[in-house]
Amino acid sequence: MATGRGSGQGWDLGRAVGPLLDPDSPSSRCFTLFAMVHHHLLQVVDDLEFYEECGTGGVFSLDEHRAIAAVCNSLVVRGLLAQGRGQKASLPRSKRLPDALRAAAALQAALHDRDARRSFAGADLWLAPLIAAGMRPEHLVEPAVLRALDAQTDAAAEVRDDVTALDPSSDSQPVSTPAAALAALVRIAPQCVPFEARVELLRALIRADRARLRLDLPPAEGGPFPVEFRVRRSHLREDGAGALLRLGESVKRRLSVQFVDAHGLPEAGIDMGGLQKEFLERFVAAVTDLRCGLFAQSGAAVFPSPLAGELEGGWPALEAAGVALGKALHEGVLLEVPLAPFFVRRLQGRAVPSEELHSLDADLYRSLLQLKTLDAATVDALDLDFTVESDHFGRKTCEELVPGGARVAVTAANRLQYIHCLAHWHLSRRLGPSAEVFTRGLKKVIPVAWLRLFTPAELNQLLGGGQSGRIDVDDLRRHTEYSGGYTERSSAVKAFWSCLEEMTAEERAAVLKFATSTSRPPLGGFQHLVPPFTIHKVASSASPLAIFGARDVDRLPTASTCTNTLKLPDFRRRSTLREKLLYAVQSGAGFDLS
Template identity: 30%
Template sequence: MALASSSRLNDPQQHIRVTLHGATGLVKRDLLSLPDPFAVLTVDGEQTSATPATRRSLSPTWNEHFDITVRQSSMINIQLFDHKKFKKRDQGFLGVVNIPAAEAISLATSNFGEIITRDLTMSTNNLPVYGKLLFGFSLPNRPPPPTPHVADPNSFLISPADTAHLSPYATGNPNLGRAQSATASIASDQRSFTQEEEDHTRTPRQPLSSVSLRPSPSPTLAPTAPRFPQPEIGGRPISTSPNPIPNSQGRLLDDESGNPLPQGWERRIDPSGRTYYVDHNTRTTTWHRPGSNVRPATSQGPTRATTASATASATSGGATSPGSGGYSEIPLPLGWEERRTAEGRPYFVDHTTRTTTWVDPRRNLNNQQNAAAQASTTNAQLGPLPSGWEMRLTSTGRVYFVDHNTRTTSWDDPRLPSNVDDNAPQYKRDYRRKVVYFRSQPKMRALPGKCDVKVRRSRVLEDSYTAVMGHSGEDLKRRLMVSFEGEDGLDYGGVSREWFFLLSHEIFNPSYGLFEYSTHDNYTLQINPASGINPDHLSYFKFIGRCLGLAIFHRRFLDAYFVPSFYKMMLGKPVSLGDLESVDADLHRSLLWMLENDITDVLDETFTTTEDRFGELVTIDLKPGGADVPVTEENKKEYVNAIVDYRISKRVKDQFDSFMEGLLELIPVDLLGVFDERELELLIGGMSEIDMDDWSKFTDYRGYEKTDQVIEWFWQCIRSWPAERKSRLLQFTTGTSRVPVNGFKDLQGSDGPRRFTIEKSGDPQGLPRSHTCFNRLDLPPYTDYESLETKLLYAIEETEGFGQE
């Protein structure tokens, strides 16, 4: 997300001053002591300033000024910490406030010297925070107004200059119309001419209760054009002005097009080169040419809904009103409301966060569609970010993520599958959207604690059956910790991936009689109808269902593919004649011919079928009394459907029901229904095909460069190998031979996405080593191609087991 130089030219630097007055109502986490709060101010993670710590206080005061350099796209971050706990893991975090620099610049120019109050919010550590932060923005090159001395953030003195910016509800004067919420202030874009002149002749500070709001006489000054602060884009400033009518000499009495203005109107230009109009009849100013359709003010204060229900209906319905620029046809987002000041300028209220802003939230609606989709899944549902990741906000409030491990940024939440490329097929786009929804559901969240599974490599199936069936369904939803007997490896993902790899080769082995291959030339699996030879086969099918649920719940892959009809049965969908092709191709061709041709006097069949059960031919009725019902041209479709239903589902109904009983203990059936049968196949088994270009593209290097000779030899070697050997290498380094649907950029590590990594490590005479929890290969700096290939091949084919370094 590096910005181009042209973008920086369009976004010049600006200097503003931040005043950190204090905070109030901070959280108290220790029973017997109070925190020592201090604030840390950062801009885009680079400029950092800090206040001194205030000892033992929940309402600290600092009154510290900091001059910072920002751009419109910058983000100002103010964090509060407890100095006594700053060296601990959570750094004594007390809250954070993020302010887009665009908003700060507007506040610095329009609300000069005003104290702003914002609620402190949580960071990514999800620690509860309370309280408010008091701060302000101003311009360094303007003489500062009298700074209120915040002796107590709950009760401080305000000068008469500051009363011009107070809410009418705070002062009790209805003529100072301005809306203000509990967490954000909205100041008028203009100040009256008299106030502008009085700024230079203010009286000393007085308590708020003794402030006189009546304008005091001011010395006679030469009439000048009012100095308007910089409004935000799309703003419609109108301000009252009790200034006397200026001298008519030098007036501009026509508009920018040369058309004459109405009687008593004058056009002026402010120092920024913007045109505004003065109405000497009513002593007001406006940005609008006289005669344009401007909504008149109907009250002295901002319009408000008369009842809470009226407000709710306006916001939930996405109400719009005229005067919202080019967005009047677009409904407001849920929870937003448009209001107007006494002068008719629109502003917007976010009832969700209880904040107000001049910026129309519809302005960035199109740019934030992806962010809105991710925002629908809360941090509580997705869990903490992986180690080394941080969540930040852009100036428009869009969330992005910083990977400090690779020093890169991304719009994609690392806890979710990555975004597919623009040229990716539609099924990948649909699949990703469904996986995001599936993973975000509360029922798919891991429970506290851990679930231990200890097995021997020589008896993987037996030990796994004992361990998995010995736990309840709820216990299996805890963090999975797999260990192999006699091995020291700790399970941070790699050990459990290898366990699933080995287990899937055992439980689906046809020699155990539970599953069988569908045809001789296709290694897809189906339930063996003769599995009943094992008296405990139904218990084993429940075990297999649990293992499949474990793999889906803990985001692992099984090294197996089933016939398409098996996935349809899992979703409760009816099977069809086309599904029979993968089960029995010869029978499928025969039934298809029967449907396409007239069978009168050609076939002599009844509603029965025969099976070979261990050398004995058994006749099964497809319907009650089927042996006495002949198949005719009229009922042949019924016969075909009955054959398909029996061969695919009915003859393995008991086994399948036991399998689903185990699966549904971990995965709710309604969530499985999110996917279709093809997507369910990808969810269970991932992709077996390895794209070498994708693999090399999403590989990181430590100690090596992509152009090093050893790395070039490595990729040359892998590209020359057959697919089976590539899968063995992938299983050796990651614990599984399968690849996520989105490719190697979605490889999972111990705590989230972890790209395949090649690290320069080891003796050139030794073998490569792998760290399956981190998808890392330790590759020694071999001196020739033959040594690299020989050592690598020996490592993936002759080694097994985990150890610790």
């Protein structure tokens, strides 16, 4: 079973894992003990040992870990689906899930966490059992599955444990039907379901939520009225935070925003729904601006600053940022604000492994790895104790990692404890209050359980668009609307599509960002862009002989990003259109409000 990664054979073990689900089977008891011990071992094995030093020091090789992952994966998928079909592998008399299945689920999750940070298994391994079982993506969005998922989500919130929530003994919903089994699987082991199917599941959950609240119906047909408020552009962060936190139960309604200019005057224009998008984009950009101190940066990603609470209005602004992020997800608004992986795990209510310290402070992470390799005398010579020094705007404070930590020296015997305590302090204790405030705002719109369907990298794709960033011109054209007199047969429109097809990937991304404020397409294609991309005709004068070389339209294209609208003058020559469009895009000129 120790198959090389390049092989796609053998990842679904089928009935071979059946005996492991029998609680009276010796093989089941042996496997359960092995899975529990190995899961515990993985908590102290760092990524260097797992990937580079594998096969030595008691750590399995990568091929062996692939085999272990395949066993756990097949056992979890086949076991849960069998529960739903009421087959022999159904609930034992104790009405608890088989211990082997529970242990396999925990070990499977730990191995997938490694794979998500640095792939060693590949997607085929995780997907094979469910595909072999005949699951199709449309099964996930059936009403029965959505209802079961809601019920299990409520139960998990009570016991704070996805697996325990499935035990009838915990007063929750048993895995007694095929729909409940599929819902349980996507919660416990979402990596076993294709990413695209999970994206559609999230959208189905949001659609069901919106239908329940009648959010997409006009008031005349029983829908709720929009929530109206004003925001001064010069005080966007303060006004926006106050408005979002006052929404209360109305947070999921459409926001009817009135922007006020620098002179205190309401901006001209009629809000047809696009100003909600502009408000969310600009508010999130304002609060995540590193200069305001609410967020800090890790590489290209951001996370709430541990010092946010010490800033004036810091907690309300951070909570409002969580509301805005949840609102953007609920409305399908893309935000180019990548979140740090360790922060995403906090949002999801998951433990943050010590290895995530690398993305927060790479130098500290390397120092701690080095500490693991030093001899006892060198460790003693470092004169470390179980304390950590923190900086609060220039004021140094010393905090204990354990009770009485100032009197506990770091030795070769307890250095693993020190390493994990220090990583936990940086990733959880120090960041915890800020992350909790942000999450409190997010949960007002989106249940945290929905976010646990995705890895941190996948969630960032949901927020900001497809990871590849490749813009499919044909897909964009199929889902484009026209206004102002343009149709898909207009000569300027044909010239626009011709120019876009010939542009480089970078130029296409720049044009998309110019018109929509985001450079990447939504997951699943432009059918999910909200509002739809629109090309609007701008009346302009040109010589009747422009096509033969006379003076063409001199205006630049403009954009209303709040409505994803490109305002395109009626250029006569294709060369002029390309020149003017790229000039407008590269100079950032031409944004206005309709």
